[in-house]
Amino acid sequence: MSDTVVVIGGGPAGIEAARNIADLGMKAVLVEERERLGGTPIFESYAALTPHFDDAEEAMDGMIAALAERAGADVRTNSTVTAISGEAGDFVVTVDGPSGSEEVAAGAVVLCTGFTHFDPGRERQIYNYYQYPDVLALQDLEVMLKAHDVRVPSTGKVPERICWVQCVGSRDRNIGNEYCSKVCCGVASKQAIEVRKIAPDSRAYIFYIDMRMYGYWEQQIYWPAQEQYHVQYIKGIITEILEKQGGLIVRGEDTTMGRPMEVAMDMVVLSVGMEPSEGTKTMAGVLGVEQNKYGFIEVARPPLDTVSTNREGIFAAGAALGPADLEDTISSAGAAASKAVALIRRGSPAVV
């Protein structure tokens, strides 16, 4: 029985899982494909985290620094897991890194390979994301927000009218993503607040089907956006974005008025949902764990066990399991770490 847990993926979930494993007295080997830790918040240039507006880079640097203080945590960047053999308690995990291939003995594995943003230009290209420079996705705007410089790409001007279109790539049978991505309502509202702060003369509109502001997000994000930052919420989703005289016209149905609507915008932000990352899909295959129809990792014993996969000794955490905000991600990372350590302590995977 090895006292090592291999954690795959160096984003918020992986860092938190590794830190917990080390704190619980076991050894964590954290394998990250990229050259540094931080995951999507870093590599997609997130500005402020939802819902508390913490600076994303500072928050992730804090997590990374905390992990570095743990002697039990062994971080392997530029590395990938390519094979696994054995069974719970006695896995052999093949890690390919800059110095070659290494076989790591591990009692358990935690998969933290996260999500990717839905590509709004893929499949049904109803929003002309790739054709129109002023149609952005959430992560494109994050880059601008991080630079505190929001500009209409085609003109270089500060936008006077900017809107978000919710549920892009989510809740859509046609696309194949029937699920709600959970975070986009909050992220769009957070971004609207940031835009209104950076560009106080701008007008911000959010077109939605339902605003899904779970729990405290209602009061932390949604109500302040409306009441303090004057963001206009319009019930009715945009189905067409057209270019006219150099500007954009968004068209949809205003469902509260029961009428068609078309509105001129300088800039449109598509509130893209979450899909399983390439890493999640690849690692599911390598590890032999079950995925659901969307490609996210399927938990084997819901709802009271949120992190165990169908393969004993292999756990998953964060957005690899499906759409998750940071709070859910950190929580499931802690749960996965404790179950992995418990399995090793117990010396037997058989207890459910």
Add this chain to the structure above:
Amino acid sequence: MPIGGHKQQPVVHELESAIVEGVELTADWNRQLESRVILDYDTTNLFALAELTDAESIEWCYGCGKCVPVCPVDVVGEYGPRKIHRKAQTGFDLLNDPDLWLCTTCGNCLRVCPKEVDMIKIMPAAREAAMAKGNPVPAELQGVFESTFKQGNALGQSARKRAAWTKGAGVPVRQLPKEPGPVEYLFYVEDYWSYHPRGHDAAQACARVFHQLGIDYGILGHEEKTLGDSQRLAGEKGLFEMLVEQVVETLDKYEFKQIVTPDPHGFNALKTVYPKYGHTYDVLHYTQLLAPLVDQLKWTRELDYTVTFHDPCYLGRHHGEYDAPRTLLMAIPGLKLTEMMRCRENGYCCGGGGGGMWLDSHTQNHTTERLSERRVKEAAESGADVLAVCCPYEVSRFEDACKSTNLDGQLRVMDIAELLDEALGGIDAVAPTEDAA
């Protein structure tokens, strides 16, 4: 009768074409199916509205729509707080629109609003701003503002006639300007009991009930002026503030422990608005004075009436008093109390509040029936033969409504004071006085 009444078609704010920020929004594709509408989403008017003092909550609406089904105006028209907010998001100018004058400030929307969008503050602020801009005010309402300014009452009557009703009471009514000295209760009669013929009936009945109970009270007589709450809610804050000064000056002259008034609107002014100007009084609605004393009343008649009670918005919803009027009604021998489908917290507005009392013609042009007409139909449906009220606006409103709906042979409208008085024996039960002779 459909619960919702007859609806008006939505008023569509439609432009054939629009140019927004230099972009011409015209297209033929919508016209193939239906006439198209262009919503410009110019929020300038919404922001201007929200910037008015006390009106900031207009922007808090998140469109849940809870307010619309409980809005009494929407029941007979096409109007509701959510709709106001929604239209304001699309460039609608409330300050220049008939909608500005439809709200009766009944408070039913605020009761159910999860975001506490307060139309009771928003509407008066918007009306005040509209008047300040010189936007048109319905003539009938303007006339009342002028009468109130000149005569100190909404009916434009002479101050000298304020106490004329006392002559028919059959019991002495002390007028403090003539008979000064300390008194337990200052009876603030307000306009409609002072001047309206049917108000006189209720005022006289009330005086006889007070007399039988030996209540020590006095009225201000010709010195009384309206407390002006409905004028305030209709947007005339300046007029209201002038009245506050005059009323307070008069009240300062007399020594009393509590103020009693039959008018829930005056009650509201004294209870919640005068204190904001630094003037605090201990105030009761007349039903609140009488309800604890009901066991002392000496009944002489049984009233074989089936009665339903209309909760005044400004006694019930605004101040939570639902029981005192019902306590009085249930104490009357023989009287059976039946409730309308909308009662207590969800009581339907008579249409008279917030200036609605003086906007009947305007409201009629924008609704399918009067709120008072809808209410008397509900009262008749309840099986009642008497509609009991305890707000001076209501007897005349509902009697007119009974006539226009042909219910006048079936449903009588009586103030609770009149019902009490009738069961106590009426004017025949009191000893003749000089005034009565």
